[in-house]
Amino acid sequence: MNRLETLLHRWEDGSIPAAELAELKGLLKESGNREALVEHLRDSNTIHSVIQAQASDRDFGLASLEQEAPIPFPGEKVSSQRLRRSGRRAGRRRDRAGGKTSPLPWFLAAAAVLAIVVGVRFMGGSSVIPIDQGGGLPGEPGAGGCLHPDSGRPEPVAERHVGRRR
Amino acid sequence: MERKSMDAQSKALSSLFLKQRHALQTFIRSMLRDDDAAEDVFQEVWLQFADAQQKGTEIQNLAKWSRGVARNLILKHWRRQRTSKVIADSEMLELVEEAFDEQDDREAYWESRRKALKACMKKLPEKSRQILDLRYEGDQPVAAVAEGLGKTTASVMMMLSRIRKSLSACAERALKGALA
Numbered sequence: 001m002n003r004l005e006t007l008l009h010r011w012e013d014g015s016i017p018a019a020e021l022a023e024l025k026g027l028l029k030e031s032g033n034r035e036a037l038v039e040h041l042r043d044s045n046t047i048h049s050v051i052q053a054q055a056s057d058r059d060f061g062l063a064s065l066e067q068e069a070p071i072p073f074p075g076e077k078v079s080s081q082r083l084r085r086s087g088r089r090a091g092r093r094r095d096r097a098g099g100k101t102s103p104l105p106w107f108l109a110a111a112a113v114l115a116i117v118v119g120v121r122f123m124g125g126s127s128v129i130p131i132d133q134g135g136g137l138p139g140e141p142g143a144g145g146c147l148h149p150d151s152g153r154p155e156p157v158a159e160r161h162v163g164r165r166r
Numbered sequence: 167m168e169r170k171s172m173d174a175q176s177k178a179l180s181s182l183f184l185k186q187r188h189a190l191q192t193f194i195r196s197m198l199r200d201d202d203a204a205e206d207v208f209q210e211v212w213l214q215f216a217d218a219q220q221k222g223t224e225i226q227n228l229a230k231w232s233r234g235v236a237r238n239l240i241l242k243h244w245r246r247q248r249t250s251k252v253i254a255d256s257e258m259l260e261l262v263e264e265a266f267d268e269q270d271d272r273e274a275y276w277e278s279r280r281k282a283l284k285a286c287m288k289k290l291p292e293k294s295r296q297i298l299d300l301r302y303e304g305d306q307p308v309a310a311v312a313e314g315l316g317k318t319t320a321s322v323m324m325m326l327s328r329i330r331k332s333l334s335a336c337a338e339r340a341l342k343g344a345l346a
Contacts (some may be wrong), residue, residue, distance in 0.1 A: 041196045046280045048195075051298060
């Protein structure tokens with residue numbers, strides 16, 4: 001390694017003492033050395049950019065793998081850091097793998113409850129369905145009422161009971 | 167008609183700016199040794215270039231003009247970072263600028279060399295590659311690399327120099343082969 005090369009390496013490394021920096025400046029007064037300086041710097045930049053690009057590709061690849069990685073066995077503990085890194089998707093996968101129950105979005109849960117309530121209220125189920133076998137006035141036996149479960153006779157609407165849908 | 171000609175001129179200048187970006191980035195990086203700061207300066211040069219184009223400023227030598235803008239931004243950066251280690255002074259900056267000025271007409275050669283070097287890096291033995299990774303991936307100083315490898319700083323510096331020489335020779339061979 002010649003003197004110029006040594007000084008260039010030290011300068012590039014940031015470990016050059018003031019006296020050697022002055023020596024380097026002296027050497028760079030010659031145009032041939034200035035060309036060597038450009039060659040050194042441009043090669044450094046190329047090496048640096050190739051290595052940086054490959055490192056970022058590798059990091060990106062690792063990040064993608066991390067996204068897929070935390071699918072633990074049922075009951076396996078996943079570190080919070082690992083979960084944080086891999087985002088919420090991993091948490092959901094963990095649920096499927098036998099961990100906690102997956103949280104249903106609140107609006108889906110609310111919509112489901114509302115649908116059940118509305119269904120029960122308007123579609124029947126536990127409500128009384130008039131069998132309309134009577135023909136009498138309201139309050140009289142058979143007037144749009146239903147059959148008594150024991151006697152099988154029509155009973156007044158006012159005494160409707162909860163019966164099964166027919 | 168005049169507007170069309172100005173647009174074409176502007177496009178040609180932008181294309182030229184992009185062509186010489188590696189040289190400009192090298193110049194900036196060599197003076198800052200900080201990737202983020204170097205990127206900021208490079209982008210600022212680009213913005214000033216776009217501004218100059220909008221104003222219709224005449225730029226005779228784009229590479230030299232860009233380095234001039236970059237030099238002022240580097241000096242400004244140094245003034246802001248007074249406490250950090252100084253890696254160069256304005257005299258060194260001028261010498262480096264002069265060195266780049268002298269190579270402006272050889273941009274095609276440097277670009278071919280850059281491509282050849284990239285190809286040569288793929289052929290490096292694993293051990294050499296690891297040393298380069300340690301040195302350049304995190305911009306670690308040679309002393310830190312040496313400590314990690316359990317070697318002396320001088321021996322790592324020597325190894326780096328040998329690797330660089332072999333890469334340079336490989337690139338030269340590839341360039342000669344391309345010309346032959």
